[in-house]
Amino acid sequence: MSFLAPIAFAFAAALPVVVVFYLLKRRRLTRLTSSTVLWQRFLAENQANAPFQKLRKNWLLALQLIALALVVLGLARPYFTGSASPSRLRVLVLDASASMQSTDETPTRFAKAKREALSWIDGLRDGEQGMILLAGAVTEVKQSPTSNKTALRRALESCEPSDGPTRLAEALQTAGAFTFEKRGEEMAVSGEIHLFSDGAATDLGELASKNLPLIYHRIGNRGNNLGIVSLDVRANPENPAERALFVGVSNPTTNIVSTQLELRFNDQVLEIKAITAPATNTLPVVFISKQEIDGLFTVKLLGQDDLAADDQASVYSILPQPVNILLVTRGNRFLEKGLRGAAHARLTVRDSVTETDDQFDLVVLDDILPRAWPKANLLAIRVAPTNWFEQMDSAKAPAIVDWHHTHPLMRYVSFDNVDVAESLLPKLPPWGLSVVQSQQRPMIVAGERDRHRIVWLGFDPLQSNWPLRVSFPIFLANAVEWLNPSLSRSSELMVRAGEPLRWRSRQPVSEAVITPPKGKAIHLSLAPNSQELLYGATQHQGPYQIRTGTNLVTFCVNLLDAEETRTMPQETLPIGKYAGVASNVTQVAGKELWRWLAAFALGVVLFEWWFFHKRTA
Amino acid sequence: MEQPLLDAKLLRRLEQFQLLAARRTKSGTKGERRSRARGQSVEFADFRNYVPGDDLRYLDWNLFGRLDRLFLKLYEEERELPIRIFLDSSESMSFGDPAKFTLARQIAAAIGYVALCGFDRVSVVPFPEPTGNAAARGALRSVRGRKSGLSYLTHLASLQAKGPAAFNDALRRGALEARQTGVAVVLSDFLDPAGYAAGLNALVGRGFQIHALQILSPEELAPTQFGDLRWVDCETGGIQEVTFGKFRLKAYQRTVQNYVQTLKEFCQSRGIAFYSISSAAPLEQVLLKQLRETALWG
Numbered sequence A: 001m002s003f004l005a006p007i008a009f010a011f012a013a014a015l016p017v018v019v020v021f022y023l024l025k026r027r028r029l030t031r032l033t034s035s036t037v038l039w040q041r042f043l044a045e046n047q048a049n050a051p052f053q054k055l056r057k058n059w060l061l062a063l064q065l066i067a068l069a070l071v072v073l074g075l076a077r078p079y080f081t082g083s084a085s086p087s088r089l090r091v092l093v094l095d096a097s098a099s100m101q102s103t104d105e106t107p108t109r110f111a112k113a114k115r116e117a118l119s120w121i122d123g124l125r126d127g128e129q130g131m132i133l134l135a136g137a138v139t140e141v142k143q144s145p146t147s148n149k150t151a152l153r154r155a156l157e158s159c160e161p162s163d164g165p166t167r168l169a170e171a172l173q174t175a176g177a178f179t180f181e182k183r184g185e186e187m188a189v190s191g192e193i194h195l196f197s198d199g200a201a202t203d204l205g206e207l208a209s210k211n212l213p214l215i216y217h218r219i220g221n222r223g224n225n226l227g228i229v230s231l232d233v234r235a236n237p238e239n240p241a242e243r244a245l246f247v248g249v250s251n252p253t254t255n256i257v258s259t260q261l262e263l264r265f266n267d268q269v270l271e272i273k274a275i276t277a278p279a280t281n282t283l284p285v286v287f288i289s290k291q292e293i294d295g296l297f298t299v300k301l302l303g304q305d306d307l308a309a310d311d312q313a314s315v316y317s318i319l320p321q322p323v324n325i326l327l328v329t330r331g332n333r334f335l336e337k338g339l340r341g342a343a344h345a346r347l348t349v350r351d352s353v354t355e356t357d358d359q360f361d362l363v364v365l366d367d368i369l370p371r372a373w374p375k376a377n378l379l380a381i382r383v384a385p386t387n388w389f390e391q392m393d394s395a396k397a398p399a400i401v402d403w404h405h406t407h408p409l410m411r412y413v414s415f416d417n418v419d420v421a422e423s424l425l426p427k428l429p430p431w432g433l434s435v436v437q438s439q440q441r442p443m444i445v446a447g448e449r450d451r452h453r454i455v456w457l458g459f460d461p462l463q464s465n466w467p468l469r470v471s472f473p474i475f476l477a478n479a480v481e482w483l484n485p486s487l488s489r490s491s492e493l494m495v496r497a498g499e500p501l502r503w504r505s506r507q508p509v510s511e512a513v514i515t516p517p518k519g520k521a522i523h524l525s526l527a528p529n530s531q532e533l534l535y536g537a538t539q540h541q542g543p544y545q546i547r548t549g550t551n552l553v554t555f556c557v558n559l560l561d562a563e564e565t566r567t568m569p570q571e572t573l574p575i576g577k578y579a580g581v582a583s584n585v586t587q588v589a590g591k592e593l594w595r596w597l598a599a600f601a602l603g604v605v606l607f608e609w610w611f612f613h614k615r616t617a
Numbered sequence B: 001m002e003q004p005l006l007d008a009k010l011l012r013r014l015e016q017f018q019l020l021a022a023r024r025t026k027s028g029t030k031g032e033r034r035s036r037a038r039g040q041s042v043e044f045a046d047f048r049n050y051v052p053g054d055d056l057r058y059l060d061w062n063l064f065g066r067l068d069r070l071f072l073k074l075y076e077e078e079r080e081l082p083i084r085i086f087l088d089s090s091e092s093m094s095f096g097d098p099a100k101f102t103l104a105r106q107i108a109a110a111i112g113y114v115a116l117c118g119f120d121r122v123s124v125v126p127f128p129e130p131t132g133n134a135a136a137r138g139a140l141r142s143v144r145g146r147k148s149g150l151s152y153l154t155h156l157a158s159l160q161a162k163g164p165a166a167f168n169d170a171l172r173r174g175a176l177e178a179r180q181t182g183v184a185v186v187l188s189d190f191l192d193p194a195g196y197a198a199g200l201n202a203l204v205g206r207g208f209q210i211h212a213l214q215i216l217s218p219e220e221l222a223p224t225q226f227g228d229l230r231w232v233d234c235e236t237g238g239i240q241e242v243t244f245g246k247f248r249l250k251a252y253q254r255t256v257q258n259y260v261q262t263l264k265e266f267c268q269s270r271g272i273a274f275y276s277i278s279s280a281a282p283l284e285q286v287l288l289k290q291l292r293e294t295a296l297w298g
Helices: A006-023 A037-046 A059-075 A111-121 A148-158 A169-179 A333-342 A471-483 A486-490 A594-615 B008-014 B061-067 B100-117 B134-139 B147-155 B168-175 B199-205 B246-269 B283-293
Strands: A029-033 A089-095 A129-135 A139-146 A182-184 A188-189 A191-197 A216-218 A227-235 A244-250 A257-265 A268-277 A281-290 A295-301 A312-317 A323-328 A346-350 A362-366 A377-380 A392-396 A422-425 A432-437 A444-448 A452-457 A493-495 A501-515 A523-534 A542-548 A551-558 A570-574 A581-582 B030-039 B043-049 B073-080 B083-088 B122-129 B183-188 B208-216 B228-232 B239-244 B274-276
Touching: A006 A594, A037 B246, A059 A594, A089 A169, A111 A148, A111 A191, A129 A148, A129 A169, A129 B239, A139 A148, A139 A169, A169 A182, A169 A191, A188 A346, A216 A570, A216 A581, A227 A295, A227 A312, A244 A257, A244 A268, A244 A295, A244 A312, A257 A281, A268 A281, A312 A551, A323 A333, A333 A346, A333 A362, A333 A471, A362 A471, A362 B228, A377 A471, A422 A444, A452 A471, A471 A486, A486 A493, A486 A501, A493 B239, A501 A551, B008 B100, B008 B283, B083 B100, B083 B168, B100 B122, B100 B147, B100 B183, B100 B208, B100 B283, B122 B168, B122 B239, B134 B147, B168 B183, B168 B199, B183 B199, B199 B208, B199 B246, B208 B246, B246 B274, B274 B283
Parallel strands: A029 B228, A089 A129, A089 A191, A191 A216, A323 A346, A323 A362, A362 A377, A377 A452, A493 A551, B083 B122, B083 B183, B183 B208, B208 B274
Antiparallel strands: A129 A139, A182 A188, A227 A244, A244 A281, A257 A268, A257 A295, A295 A312, A392 A422, A432 A444, A444 A452, A501 A523, A501 A542, A542 A551, A570 A581, B030 B073, B043 B073, B228 B239
């Protein structure tokens, strides 16, 4: 025989307590009597005061002890091993995204979800198993399948929400793998998936599972929220000496909301703007500010709404550093003039590359093959080392069919009416991304290799009419900005909540200390001579600090997710392209009553003891 | 003024009673009791030869005429019966509702009244000796005659129950002090920690005809207090702790019965008449029925 809850044997401590209560000498009442002769004879005949003699032949005490022992045994839930039907598995998926921190439920949606999930765990019948998945930016298995309710409760209590988005598709796919089992040639459903969420997920359309046994428990009752969904800082286009902050404020509600937006720099208030966010729209807000030192810009919505995680966003702004550009060319006035026009550019023109040119931040190779490849970011025109591309073809007058509109290189750049006489057409390498595409192969490739960014052009601009177009100098400016090492380092310092930080140090580091916005510092040990640090505990928004030796770097974690800002609970979850699951507000489940019965029995035993003592008083 | 111990109606009924004496009295005083001593009486007892100096009024002239010899006629002389009442007036007798001492005094009053109406001499020996009421003790030391009945009852009513019993010492002293034996009535609860055997044996040794009346209160027969108790003896100050539950009441009652039975067997083995009564018993029932059953009077 075994026991499901052996910890209940701790209640056996009540057995000696009952006995001790019988033996404890109570306060005696003093009374005057005519003579103690009769009492002395009475005690001599009955020996009533002998130690433990009062327990002899006390059937009431014996019955109480037997009843209490049976209660303790029942609490321990004894069982015999035997054959049983396969147990059903219930997978609990708990949405831990930022929107679940909305306060339209007391105290938060996540807390209510935990309460409902806890009730659901209590409703598990004997033989049923439970499993807990925490769905955030990454799905986490909190508890593997088990019928131990204590373990399930403990795992549930350890769940905490994050400030990041949610990936419900991943969580549901993981849960689905446990709720289907193969029976013969068919896959049969052997469990249920209970999703506790507000439905703020956009990736469920990718879910391909069919007949998913999903039960959706909708959490939340309103969508009163305003949030910051985009944040960027760059030089002011009108005055490069100033900095411009581009903030996107989203209003997912159907009402026009007026509030204030505050801008802080290193915890000093710079400006407060009154804004009116249109309904179901995103309002762009631009702050212009002078910046003299590197620091932290923080924007904050001052109004009160349900979700606070998206009311604040931070970005660490590094002052633009002059970029040293080496142009290796035999004579290209268009190229030279375009590069000089880039912001913060210091251009040096040469006809060859020497070994002492490592101090340059950016090297532009204009169809000149260097003897030694420079260790810097490269803008290579019709030149490439042998290990960059596997195949290289050439085409006459290739047609430009497409270009990558969202890539930073292609901002405000269009290749309409651009004709190229001849171009090299390589096979797309794994390290690169096709920015401008010909019919079959790329003509411009942008990527990163050996920790250096590379922009490769397959054609000579002088063999095209591109230099005559306005997009040519814009492309060069974008390329200089994208290839600027300081700007790339700056872009690394802002990550979305839930995504890992990838930070590169200029010098090898062996250990680092990361200080979250709330919490204790975390010490990390890195590999010897390592210059790259990966940090994944970015569940909470705010500024983090990395300390390596005497170097101190700040990076920011922000939500910046329009879907999470839209906190209106969804009545229906779209599953796949056509299917959907309606919310199930209440779920009928059986609850065990034996605990209450056991408590009642204990109460009866205690009352019986009290009554016994009362009748002797 | 204290309440009278006996009402007038009960006194009139008691006048019809007469103490029963199994033995002939040995008192030297004339009374209405027949004795073995020869004296002046109307009942003939025997003859003896005339001796010069005898009273010539008792010569049997008929016998002289027939035998020509002088003989003197002898008659049974009537003597009084001494009654000695040992009254327990210790502190323990004040317990009970009604108090045990009240019933004890009432019984003593009744016995004394019956004896006085029969021209017997009554002595009341309260123990322990009352320190604050010596006059009452002296007045009760020796009482005789019907006319002394009222003062006897009055002095008896003025006695108080105080102090330790010292049962054995009191009875031994009473046995030694008595110049004449007779009937001894012991009114007590017989709960002296020192026991009762020595005292009763002393009275038996002197030749008293003993009547032992044990008086127990209802509280002593069936206690009504339960729980964890600490009993304090009112006479000795001794302490006895006991956990007494209602389910133990029967066991306690068995203990009391055993105690009474032991006392009864002790008395019977020594020719002592014994009776145990409750202080809550009706007085008339005790006097008119129960004491007659014990052959104290008839």
